[in-house]
Every structure is written in C-alpha cells, then in structure tokens.
Amino acid sequence: MNSAWKTVRTIARRELVSYFVSPVAYVFLVIYLLLTGFFTFTVGGFFERGEASLAAFFVWHPWLYLVLVPAVGMRLWSEERRAGTLELLLTMPVTTWQAILGKFLASWAFLAIALALTFPVVITVNVLGEPDNGVIAAGYLGSLLLAGAYLAIACMTSAMTRNQVVAFILAVVVCLFLILCGFNPVTDLLTRWASPAFVDTVAAFSVITHFDGFQKGVIDTRDLFFFLSVIGFALFATSVIIRNHRAG
Amino acid sequence: MIRIENLVKSFGPKRVVDGLTFNVERGEVLGFLGPNGAGKSTTMRMITGFIPPTEGRVTVGGYDVAESPLEAKRLIGYLPEAAPAYPDMTVHGFLAFAADMRGLSGDAKKRAIGRVVELCFLASVLHQGIDTLSKGYKHRTCLAQALIHDPDVLVLDEPTDGLDPNQKHEVRNLIGELGRTKALVFSTHILEEVDAACTRAIIIDRGRIVANGTPQELRGMSLVAGAVTVSGQGVGADKLAALGRVEQLDGAWRVYPDGRDASGELVRAVVDLAAREGWRLEALRTEEGQLDEVFRRITLPDTAEQ
Numbered sequence: 001m002n003s004a005w006k007t008v009r010t011i012a013r014r015e016l017v018s019y020f021v022s023p024v025a026y027v028f029l030v031i032y033l034l035l036t037g038f039f040t041f042t043v044g045g046f047f048e049r050g051e052a053s054l055a056a057f058f059v060w061h062p063w064l065y066l067v068l069v070p071a072v073g074m075r076l077w078s079e080e081r082r083a084g085t086l087e088l089l090l091t092m093p094v095t096t097w098q099a100i101l102g103k104f105l106a107s108w109a110f111l112a113i114a115l116a117l118t119f120p121v122v123i124t125v126n127v128l129g130e131p132d133n134g135v136i137a138a139g140y141l142g143s144l145l146l147a148g149a150y151l152a153i154a155c156m157t158s159a160m161t162r163n164q165v166v167a168f169i170l171a172v173v174v175c176l177f178l179i180l181c182g183f184n185p186v187t188d189l190l191t192r193w194a195s196p197a198f199v200d201t202v203a204a205f206s207v208i209t210h211f212d213g214f215q216k217g218v219i220d221t222r223d224l225f226f227f228l229s230v231i232g233f234a235l236f237a238t239s240v241i242i243r244n245h246r247a248g
Numbered sequence: 249m250i251r252i253e254n255l256v257k258s259f260g261p262k263r264v265v266d267g268l269t270f271n272v273e274r275g276e277v278l279g280f281l282g283p284n285g286a287g288k289s290t291t292m293r294m295i296t297g298f299i300p301p302t303e304g305r306v307t308v309g310g311y312d313v314a315e316s317p318l319e320a321k322r323l324i325g326y327l328p329e330a331a332p333a334y335p336d337m338t339v340h341g342f343l344a345f346a347a348d349m350r351g352l353s354g355d356a357k358k359r360a361i362g363r364v365v366e367l368c369f370l371a372s373v374l375h376q377g378i379d380t381l382s383k384g385y386k387h388r389t390c391l392a393q394a395l396i397h398d399p400d401v402l403v404l405d406e407p408t409d410g411l412d413p414n415q416k417h418e419v420r421n422l423i424g425e426l427g428r429t430k431a432l433v434f435s436t437h438i439l440e441e442v443d444a445a446c447t448r449a450i451i452i453d454r455g456r457i458v459a460n461g462t463p464q465e466l467r468g469m470s471l472v473a474g475a476v477t478v479s480g481q482g483v484g485a486d487k488l489a490a491l492g493r494v495e496q497l498d499g500a501w502r503v504y505p506d507g508r509d510a511s512g513e514l515v516r517a518v519v520d521l522a523a524r525e526g527w528r529l530e531a532l533r534t535e536e537g538q539l540d541e542v543f544r545r546i547t548l549p550d551t552a553e554q
Binding site: 003006007010011014017018021022083084085087088090091092093094095246247 | 293296297298299300317318321322324326328330332333334335336337341345346348349350351390393
C-alpha cells in the first residue's frame with residue numbers, strides 16, 4: 001500500500017512539475033486571476049452590492065471553469081498518447097489506477113494553487129466589512145470540488161483522443177451540459193412541457209444545483225456525494241477507455 | 249526467463265501475431281527479425297504488458313504478465329519503438345523519474361543514474377531538455393531508462409534505429425555485454441546485427457515463426473551455404489561439373505554440394521582436382537551462406553517462386 005501510494009506521488013510530482021516548466025502554467029494563472037477579478041468586480045458588481053460576502057466571486061465559477069479547467073486537463077492523456085510515452089509509463093510497474101490518480105491529483109493541485117491565489121478577494125472583503133468567513137470557506141470547498149468534477153471529465157475526454165483540441169472541446173460540451181441542466185432559463189423552459197419530477201431529476205445532475213449550497217455556506221453531504229461521484233465516475237470511465245485503447 | 253506460449257493478437261479480423269511459442273533464458277541474446285508489419289513490436293508490447301494478448305500467455309521470471317503484471321514489469325526493462333521520452337524534462341529529471349518509478353531512492357538512485365549515464369554516454373547532455381536532443385541522444389536516454397533498475401529481462405524494440413554507425417557499434421557491444429547476465433530480446437531489421445550481437449535469432453513473418461536458430465544455423469539455410477567458389481588459371485567447368493552443379497560467376501566458378509555433407513569434403517575434392525589438372529588457383533572459398541538471402545527467401549515466399 002505504501003509503495004503503491006509512493007508511485008502515485010511520483011507520477012503526480014512529475015505531472016505538476018511539467019505544468020510549471022512551460023510558460024503555459026503562468027499564462028493560465030494570470031488569465032485565471034484576471035478573469036475572476038473582472039467577473040467579480042466589474043460584471044458581478046462586488047462593490048455595488050454593498051454586502052460583505054463573496055457571492056459575486058463564487059457565482060461565476062461554474063462558467064469560468066467551463067473554459068479554464070478543460071484547458072488544464074486536456075493534455076493529461078492525449079499528450080502521452082501523442083508522444084508515445086503512454087507505452088513507457090504503463091510498462092513501468094504501475095497500475096492504470098495509480099497513473100490516473102497521480103495525474104488527476106497533480107492537475108487538481110494545480111487548480112487548487114490557482115484558486116488559493118485568489119486570496120486577495122478574501123482580504124478585501126474582510127477589510128471592507130465583516131463577512132461570515134465560514135460561508136467563504138464553504139464556497140472555496142465547493143469551488144474546488146466543482147473544479148475537480150470538471151477536471152475528471154476533461155481527464156476522461158483526454159484519454160479518448162491523441163488530439164488535445166478535440167479533448168478540450170469534448171470536455172467543454174460535457175461540462176456545459178452539466179451546467180445547463182440546472183441553469184434557471186433551461187429548467188424554466190423544461191417546466192412548460194415536462195412534469196416537475198422530471199425537471200427535478202434533470203436538475204439533480206447539474207453542478208449549479210449542487211454548487212448553490214456551498215455558496216450559501218451549507219455543506220450538504222448530498223452535494224459532497226454528487227461531486228465526488230462525478231469525479232469517481234469520470235475517472236472510472238478513463239480507466240475503461242485506457243484499457244480498451246490498449247486492448248486494440 | 250521469458251516463456252511465450254501460443255501467443256496470438258488480433259486487431260479486428262487481422263491476426264497480427266499468430267501463434268508464437270518461444271523461450272528466452274538468462275545469458276541469451278535473442279534477435280527478433282522480420283519485415284515491417286510482421287508483428288515484432290506487437291509481440292514486444294505483449295511481453296512487456298502494454299497490450300493484452302488475444303490468446304496464449306507470456307510469463308516473465310515465473311510471473312504471468314496478465315495475472316501479476318506488477319511483479320513481471322519489475323523484472324523488465326523496455327525500450328519502446330521510436331524511444332519515447334517526456335520532451336519537457338531534462339535527461340537527469342527523466343532518469344530520476346524512472347528511478348523513482350522503479351522504487352530506487354537515496355544512494356541507490358544516485359548510483360543507478362550514474363551507471364546508466366556512463367553506459368549510454370549521456371554525461372554531456374545530462375541537464376539538457378529532452379526536446380533539444382538529437383535523435384541519437386534521445387534514443388540513448390530512453391535506453392538508459394530501460395537499464396536504470398538493472399533488470400533481469402531486457403526488451404529492446406529496434407535499439408539501433410536512427411543511430412549513426414559509431415553509436416550503432418557501441419549499442420551492439422552494450423547488448424552483447426548485457427546479454428551475458430540477462431535475458432535479452434531485441435528486434436531489428438538490420439541483419440548484420442544478428443551476427444554482431446545475437447546468440448540466437450528468430451525470424452517472423454505475418455505473425456508466425458519461420459526460422460529459429462543460431463546465426464550459423466540460419467546462414468546454413470542459405471542456398472549457397474557450403475558451396476565452393478574457385479577462380480584461377482586453367483580452371484574448367486567441365487571438370488568441376490563432376491563434383492556437383494556448377495554456376496559461372498564473374499571470373500570464378502561456384503560448385504554446389506547439392507545436399508552432400510558440407511564439412512569440407514567438397515573443398516578437398518576441388519583442391520585434389522586442381523592438383524591433378526595443374527590449375528593455378530587464385531582464390532578458393534567455402535561459402536557460409538548469407539543471412540539476407542535466407543531472410544528474403546523465407547519471408548517473401550510468393551515472389552521467390554515467381
């Protein structure tokens with residue numbers, strides 16, 4: 001068990017380092033921070049709201065991550081396939097699961113770093129007023145889980161193709177579906193011709209529905225379970241895709 | 249060390265590997281020959297556990313590759329075709345990663361890296377990015393990765409592909425040296441490497457073994473093997489014809505043993521004949537046979553018959 005975990009760590013470290021050796025990581029971080037700033041302060045009207053909360057910050061995350069997270073995850077497997085290093089990696093003494101987990105955790109850690117770098121908004125809101133920092137912490141946890149769910153999906157689409165662009169587009173489409181099935185304009189449209197039970201079922205698959213609670217400071221085990229099961233399912237699908245690809 | 253039983257791999261309706269059975273023991277260097285698309289790389293991928301076989305099984309050091317892949321993979325060092333390596337890493341970083349993956353740490357890791365850097369002549373590029381390396385260096389970096397844990401079994405897919413003649417020579421010597429203590433399989437389509445490095449060679453064609461033996465045995469399958477080539481003043485084909493079928497070459501004659509024992513009987517007969525007839529010989533040679541002729545004949549039966 002110990003050596004199995006060590007292998008996961010070795011793969012994760014290699015992956016995380018490879019983000020930072022290229023300028024892409026820094027470009028990503030700058031774009032991420034600029035966009036969160038722009039959405040929070042300009043579009044979200046952080047100051048105009050006149051309330052000491054980060055609602056204007058978190059509400060954009062499902063949309064922001066829609067583009068940014070697939071960009072981080074798209075290379076995970078497609079790049080290995082393109083460069084032929086997949087053969088090298090999987091003929092070393094690793095299981096497919098260790099490789100998947102190592103890569104996933106590395107990119108998740110990278111996204112956590114990006115998220116952590118938004119700390120100035122927390123400072124700002126604490127300087128200006130007296131926010132409930134518990135709600136903010138819940139928001140951050142929800143945001144991290146949301147990023148993890150998108151990332152697992154990008155990981156899955158990345159295993160499908162050796163082309164990063166295709167992996168990116170597929171991931172965006174799947175993530176967009178997960179947003180839209182709980183997005184108010186869409187659910188309103190559905191209620192016109194479908195039964196409320198059906199609309200609720202569809203909305204239950206949405207990241208919006210489950211992210212809402214976290215933004216309000218409520219950590220519901222059902223929401224936790226939702227995000228963790230999306231991650232679990234997408235990573236399982238990744239392992240099936242990789243196994244199929246190897247079997248020819 | 250490596251046991252392969254009735255190995256089959258199908259991609260769709262096509263049987264790329266079609267019932268291979270062979271063993272490789274410690275101290276053996278097995279050359280794996282065959283035309284492009286014969287199934288060499290596919291076989292090696294099954295030995296190393298990258299792709300599962302459709303039928304049959306592979307055991308390495310007693311471990312079934314399908315059932316205990318981790319134990320089997322620990323024993324194997326593998327150089328995949330085209331020698332892939334992570335382009336964004338330095339040579340040292342890449343070798344350190346390979347060492348970590350093989351469970352080496354501390355002093356053992358340092359020594360292992362030092363050893364393979366020396367073996368594969370990588371000292372001058374140690375801190376260079378892999379994407380900046382020439383093909384030869386990139387190839388040797390990947391080879392170094394395969395050697396880092398000093399494995400008992402080495403599987404090298406075209407280890408000399410893309411190297412210059414000096415590098416080819418060095419890698420061949422390295423293969424011969426490593427083969428003394430390990431079970432080593434390497435694929436190639438350069439026939440001279442069979443002589444230079446192998447203790448045994450297998451030729452496959454369309455997924456089947458068509459020849460299996462020492463380099464001498466394979467050469468013995470040649471049509472010219474055992475034939476005597478003779479040239480000199482006064483040499484006459486009519487007299488030679490008494491000894492066997494005669495073929496005229498450019499300024500020389502070749503006598504075929506035609507199924508007779510080739511252990512020097514024919515060449516002695518030619519020498520006796522020359523002495524009796526008073527021929528002044530300039531050259532006399534017993535042909536060993538040529539691997540490329542054997543290779544062409546047994547891997548392209550259709551065209552050979554035409």
